Amino acid sequence: MFDNYQVDGLFDEVFQASGQPRSHYASLVSRLKGLGLPAFERRRRMTDVLFRNQGITFTVYSDARGVEKIFPFDLVPRVVPADEWDSIERGLVQRLTALNLFCQDIYHDQRILKERIIPPELIYGAKMFRREMFGVRVPRGIYIHICGTDLIRDKDGKYYVLEDNGRTPSGVSYVLENRAVMKRVFPALFSAYRVRAIEDYPYNLLQCLKYIAPNHADDPGIAILTPGIYNSAYFEHSFLARQMGVELVEGRDLIVDRGFLYMRTTAGLRRIDVLYRRVDDDFLDPLCFRPDSALGVPGMMNAYRVGNLALANAVGTGVSDDKAIYPFVPDMIKFYLGQEAILPNVPTYICARDIDRKFVLENLDKLVVKSTNESGGYGMLMGHQAPEAERAEFAEKIKEDPRNFIAQPVVQLSQHPSFVEDHFEGRRVDLRPYILYGEKVIVMPGGLTRVALRRGSLVVNSSQGGGSKDTWVLEEDAQPVTPDTTA
Amino acid sequence: MLNMELSRDIVAARPMLARDADSMYWMSRYVERAEHAARLLLITSNVLIDVGDLAPSLQARQWQSLLTILRCSELAETNGDIGQRVAQSLTFGETNTNSILNCLIRARENARGIRENISAEMWENLNMLYWSLNGDDAKARFEESPDDLYRSVMTGSMLFQGLTDQTLAHDQRWHFAQLGKSLERIDVTCRVIETKYEILKSFEQQLESTIRNIHWMAVLRSCCSIEAYRRNYLGEMDPVRVAAFLILEKDFPRSVRFSVGEARAAISGIREVAHAGLIDPAERILGRLEAQLDYAEMTEILAEGIPNYVQRIQAAVNDAALAVQQTYFLH
Numbered sequence: 001m002f003d004n005y006q007v008d009g010l011f012d013e014v015f016q017a018s019g020q021p022r023s024h025y026a027s028l029v030s031r032l033k034g035l036g037l038p039a040f041e042r043r044r045r046m047t048d049v050l051f052r053n054q055g056i057t058f059t060v061y062s063d064a065r066g067v068e069k070i071f072p073f074d075l076v077p078r079v080v081p082a083d084e085w086d087s088i089e090r091g092l093v094q095r096l097t098a099l100n101l102f103c104q105d106i107y108h109d110q111r112i113l114k115e116r117i118i119p120p121e122l123i124y125g126a127k128m129f130r131r132e133m134f135g136v137r138v139p140r141g142i143y144i145h146i147c148g149t150d151l152i153r154d155k156d157g158k159y160y161v162l163e164d165n166g167r168t169p170s171g172v173s174y175v176l177e178n179r180a181v182m183k184r185v186f187p188a189l190f191s192a193y194r195v196r197a198i199e200d201y202p203y204n205l206l207q208c209l210k211y212i213a214p215n216h217a218d219d220p221g222i223a224i225l226t227p228g229i230y231n232s233a234y235f236e237h238s239f240l241a242r243q244m245g246v247e248l249v250e251g252r253d254l255i256v257d258r259g260f261l262y263m264r265t266t267a268g269l270r271r272i273d274v275l276y277r278r279v280d281d282d283f284l285d286p287l288c289f290r291p292d293s294a295l296g297v298p299g300m301m302n303a304y305r306v307g308n309l310a311l312a313n314a315v316g317t318g319v320s321d322d323k324a325i326y327p328f329v330p331d332m333i334k335f336y337l338g339q340e341a342i343l344p345n346v347p348t349y350i351c352a353r354d355i356d357r358k359f360v361l362e363n364l365d366k367l368v369v370k371s372t373n374e375s376g377g378y379g380m381l382m383g384h385q386a387p388e389a390e391r392a393e394f395a396e397k398i399k400e401d402p403r404n405f406i407a408q409p410v411v412q413l414s415q416h417p418s419f420v421e422d423h424f425e426g427r428r429v430d431l432r433p434y435i436l437y438g439e440k441v442i443v444m445p446g447g448l449t450r451v452a453l454r455r456g457s458l459v460v461n462s463s464q465g466g467g468s469k470d471t472w473v474l475e476e477d478a479q480p481v482t483p484d485t486t487a
Numbered sequence: 488m489l490n491m492e493l494s495r496d497i498v499a500a501r502p503m504l505a506r507d508a509d510s511m512y513w514m515s516r517y518v519e520r521a522e523h524a525a526r527l528l529l530i531t532s533n534v535l536i537d538v539g540d541l542a543p544s545l546q547a548r549q550w551q552s553l554l555t556i557l558r559c560s561e562l563a564e565t566n567g568d569i570g571q572r573v574a575q576s577l578t579f580g581e582t583n584t585n586s587i588l589n590c591l592i593r594a595r596e597n598a599r600g601i602r603e604n605i606s607a608e609m610w611e612n613l614n615m616l617y618w619s620l621n622g623d624d625a626k627a628r629f630e631e632s633p634d635d636l637y638r639s640v641m642t643g644s645m646l647f648q649g650l651t652d653q654t655l656a657h658d659q660r661w662h663f664a665q666l667g668k669s670l671e672r673i674d675v676t677c678r679v680i681e682t683k684y685e686i687l688k689s690f691e692q693q694l695e696s697t698i699r700n701i702h703w704m705a706v707l708r709s710c711c712s713i714e715a716y717r718r719n720y721l722g723e724m725d726p727v728r729v730a731a732f733l734i735l736e737k738d739f740p741r742s743v744r745f746s747v748g749e750a751r752a753a754i755s756g757i758r759e760v761a762h763a764g765l766i767d768p769a770e771r772i773l774g775r776l777e778a779q780l781d782y783a784e785m786t787e788i789l790a791e792g793i794p795n796y797v798q799r800i801q802a803a804v805n806d807a808a809l810a811v812q813q814t815y816f817l818h
Contacts (some may be wrong), residue, residue, distance in 0.1 A: 052618060053615050248602075266815045270504075
């Protein structure tokens with residue numbers, strides 16, 4: 001089954017260079033071998049039908065209506081041993097704590113700017129810096145309640161943080177659905193492992209939203225704000241509303257009256273106290289941000305600023321996941337917490353700095369260049385793969401607007417066996433764990449392992465044809481005992 | 488002490504979003520509409536097998552009547568088998584707003600917008616129904632056996648209604664689904680009676696009694712009522728009895744009277760949550776209609792003329808639907 005499998009000099013999650021499986025994968029590999037390819041293929045078809053019938057899809061914008069697609073699901077789970085997870089978890093808690101302190105600081109005292117840890121022009125030049133939030137006291141002082149942080153592993157197997165998503169990270173619904181489907185299709189695979197449960201995520205999220213409810217509400221009205229059914233992440237919005245039992249609203253369902261937010265029901269208006277908004281800052285309130293937005297509600301920012309409405313995430317968190325601010329996160333951790341970062345960053349060149357820009361322009365063919373305000377794999381140059389003309393085009397763009405670009409060395413993401421057509425091949429993966437910040441910080445044990453479906457591709461975003469797989473974080477002391485392991 | 492603890496956990500029913508109520512109502516209406524279209528197509532093709540080529544002009548009228556019943560515009564004049572053209576248009580027709588496919592697309596679209604308001608079972612069932620007509624193999628399955636496809640739509644719809652009953656709390660959401668289903672059923676049933684009655688009346692002289700009976704049986708079948716009718720009247724086919732049964736039967740869930748009662752109960756349930764103690768316009772219309780049907784006499788209906796009578800019912804149902812929209816959807 002894995003006879004022709006190639007490790008190719010990369011870090012392979014499952015196999016060591018010798019071709020032997022790592023100890024925490026040994027029983028999974030032997031079970032897969034016992035199952036055989038035809039049975040595996042049958043189960044793969046079963047999952048396709050399951051996903052389709054349950055409508056677990058995302059929308060790709062290729063025509064006016066958009067096309068509904070199944071998020072490709074890869075049946076071989078990724079296994080993360082307990083000790084490995086332990087340091088990831090500590091690293092993520094540390095990071096989110098620092099990012100929140102940073103937001104609080106930026107919109108109030110700005111100590112980190114005054115002490116010249118971060119150049120002020122980088123903050124004021126950030127598109128996502130919201131001067132409207134300056135001096136605003138947000139509920140419980142929390143800005144980023146929900147964070148998705150992308151982790152990758154380099155050739156040596158070491159984890160790095162690639163980026164933080166502190167605005168409206170998506171994907172958590174696929175994590176939960178992937179697990180549900182795995183349990184249905186491959187119940188036997190679980191028996192050799194003690195996999196940590198992730199099913200309490202919606203409960204934790206709800207607790208987190210209740211925690212920030214304004215004081216006036218004994219029984220707070222909670223809702224999720226979605227741009228609507230044509231949004232690519234609509235499935236997730238509706239999924240979370242269902243899991244938490246809260247209302248799913250659109251801008252047109254809402255109205256602000258005398259500083260309070262209401263939704264229109266069959267029995268008239270009902271107040272909303274907490275809004276988990278899955279709409280970007282720009283579109284929240286046409287009176288405050290983009291006047292052409294039909295997705296938000298006029299007056300919402302006012303209700304928010306006077307404290308009648310709590311928003312998750314807070315407005316203005318984009319300043320913390322700006323790619324040009326990202327290189328300073330280890331400094332923030334040191335500045336606010338007096339600690340060294342547990343999870344390192346990928347080395348990053350900030351094009352706004354003269355010395356960095358010079359280096360980037362001279363070494364474009366060895367670097368990945370990213371636009372600081374884009375996500376989803378858009379606005380990116382893979383220097384080592386791009387043709388000469390595209391590199392020249394990017395060089396011009398960088399010179400024109402240096403603040404908008406950063407560059408990083410090409411990281412050879414780790415790979416994991418994927419089922420391709422009728423056999424297993426290595427495909428690059430990353431990992432996005434989800435972190436909630438309410439009364440305490442909770443890291444979901446697992447996350448979304450995204451898979452680049454094309455051979456050799458380093459881009460895992462779903463909008464760029466990526467898939468996903470279930471991620472198993474093992475319980476402590478639950479290392480599988482398999483006599484045939486040689487590792 | 489324990490009782491006090493418990494009573495605190497009982498929370499008042501949450502009113503639903505106006506937009507969600509709107510979608511709930513239409514989701515249910517479109518599923519019901521798809522079921523009627525499928526059944527009408529199935530029955531029409533079957534009855535024409537039974538009566539053969541006896542009356543080609545009657546045959547053409549029968550197919551055309553499906554378009555009238557389902558409020559579709561006439562097909563463009565082209566050559567070819569009228570039956571096949573009508574069947575194609577009412578099954579997969581993209582421009583035909585009431586084709587089965589379009590009904591299911593819109594039912595699912597509405598359901599997708601209120602996914603958090605319906606149960607997983609309802610959603611999965613509706614999704615499967617949708618894919619059975621919009622999947623890659625749907626057309627091939629249709630070519631092979633139109634009957635099977637129609638039957639799967641009918642059972643899919645009934646399964647959906649059963650799931651709605653059994654997996655959804657019988658609160659406002661459920662009442663909106665019931666309301667949509669009942670109003671649609673009344674409307675289609677009235678139109679079946681009206682249209683078929685006129686056709687069969689005009690062909691009465693030309694048809695032998697056996698053939699005439701087959702046609703009347705088909706009318707009952709189109710309303711899923713043949714077996715219940717037979718038990719009541721021991722199989723005697725009489726146009727007036729057929730009409731009386733479909734309009735006035737008290738206990739049969741497909742009759743107009745029964746469905747009006749259901750619609751009235753649904754709107755009362757909705758109003759009770761939203762405006763307890765008041766009577767809303769739709770409830771008044773449906774309540775009056777219910778009383779009228781409860782005390783109606785067949786002789787009066789015949790004196791007025793059956794087509795006229797059912798037209799008045801349709802008008803009342805239409806008014807009720809508009810009133811629901813005004814009161815609950817357009818806040």
